[in-house]
Amino acid sequence: MSTVFEQPVAMHRRQPSEPAAAPARWTVAAVQALFDLPFPELLHRAQTVHRENFDPTMVEFATLLSIKTGGCPEDCGYCPQAARYHTGVEASKLMEPAEVLEAAQRARDAGATRFCMGAAWRAPKDRDIEKVAELVRTVKALGLETCATLGMLEEGHAQALRDAGLDYYNHNLDSAPDFYGHIITTRDYQDRLDTLARVRDAGVKVCCGGIVGMGESRLQRAGLVAQLANLDPYPESVPINHLVRVQGTPLADQEPLDPFEFVRTVAVARITMPQARVRLSAGRQQMGDAVQALCFLAGANSIFFGEKLLTTGNPDTQADLQLMARLGLRQGQPAAIRGDATSPAAPHCAKP
Numbered sequence: 001m002s003t004v005f006e007q008p009v010a011m012h013r014r015q016p017s018e019p020a021a022a023p024a025r026w027t028v029a030a031v032q033a034l035f036d037l038p039f040p041e042l043l044h045r046a047q048t049v050h051r052e053n054f055d056p057t058m059v060e061f062a063t064l065l066s067i068k069t070g071g072c073p074e075d076c077g078y079c080p081q082a083a084r085y086h087t088g089v090e091a092s093k094l095m096e097p098a099e100v101l102e103a104a105q106r107a108r109d110a111g112a113t114r115f116c117m118g119a120a121w122r123a124p125k126d127r128d129i130e131k132v133a134e135l136v137r138t139v140k141a142l143g144l145e146t147c148a149t150l151g152m153l154e155e156g157h158a159q160a161l162r163d164a165g166l167d168y169y170n171h172n173l174d175s176a177p178d179f180y181g182h183i184i185t186t187r188d189y190q191d192r193l194d195t196l197a198r199v200r201d202a203g204v205k206v207c208c209g210g211i212v213g214m215g216e217s218r219l220q221r222a223g224l225v226a227q228l229a230n231l232d233p234y235p236e237s238v239p240i241n242h243l244v245r246v247q248g249t250p251l252a253d254q255e256p257l258d259p260f261e262f263v264r265t266v267a268v269a270r271i272t273m274p275q276a277r278v279r280l281s282a283g284r285q286q287m288g289d290a291v292q293a294l295c296f297l298a299g300a301n302s303i304f305f306g307e308k309l310l311t312t313g314n315p316d317t318q319a320d321l322q323l324m325a326r327l328g329l330r331q332g333q334p335a336a337i338r339g340d341a342t343s344p345a346a347p348h349c350a351k352p
Ligand code: SF4
Pocket: 072, 073, 074, 075, 076, 079, 080, 081, 082, 119, 120, 121, 122, 151
């Protein structure tokens, strides 16, 4: 695989009436230059891009349910579900459709518009896909957008999930290629890219982001964002996670990241992927309201809503609703003003 420095990105915006422009490219250097901007300048640029593409007061609420917890054979250094770490997470079997239905109904009643189902597998087997497809049908029938994160997909799996009504598949790149090996050794970066390609080829929308605060450098954070923006097209949904330091995992004692650096990551994701839903994901509970408010200013327009993520805590739902009210934000599905990320639109240069 070529290095990240050699993998520029296609820009995906043009006016429908204009001919498709030659793909513009994001290099890691250009992304890092965004990171290096003075904070007010970076936030101004990100907010400008956000307003050009979305109603900036609209925030998507997505709910995440762990449908099969723990016992995972992988060694992701941040993950309490890896069987090899002693984190107190009990392994469980795949949930029954009735249990998932109940959880999805609760999420919908609380205002969630997207329901994500996560299973701690390295890669699901054919029989697992059949069962998850049934769950997708169940959730879809409630009128919710559906998303699943099940690990690496083999040929045919993404199509089966699509046929069941899956809207999004989540598979994160986690970090920059040159840092990835410090965090995960049981599968490589290309495995992740291959699964993302299968998802895209099946016509399922891509949810793909990463985790910051794992000890990577700013250059490596830029490398992650460049990789995401390099996907052609870039993901419709980009979760930006902050490491949650879980006792028993190798990253339990990782030094905390400067919160402004997290906000910068959100801003740079917004600028480089203007029509993606940029989601505040893991780590919100530790962030506090003021940092979250800065993230919304930086262009975040989606959050995970619900008191638990897969296994780690998340802000209480009432606290989230109050924060939305205090900030004058509205809960809903932010629609890209000029189409979606798969529809190229006029290059709108946000590069420095
Ligand atoms: S992140 Fe996913 S693949 Fe990695 S250990 Fe956790 S459950 Fe397994």
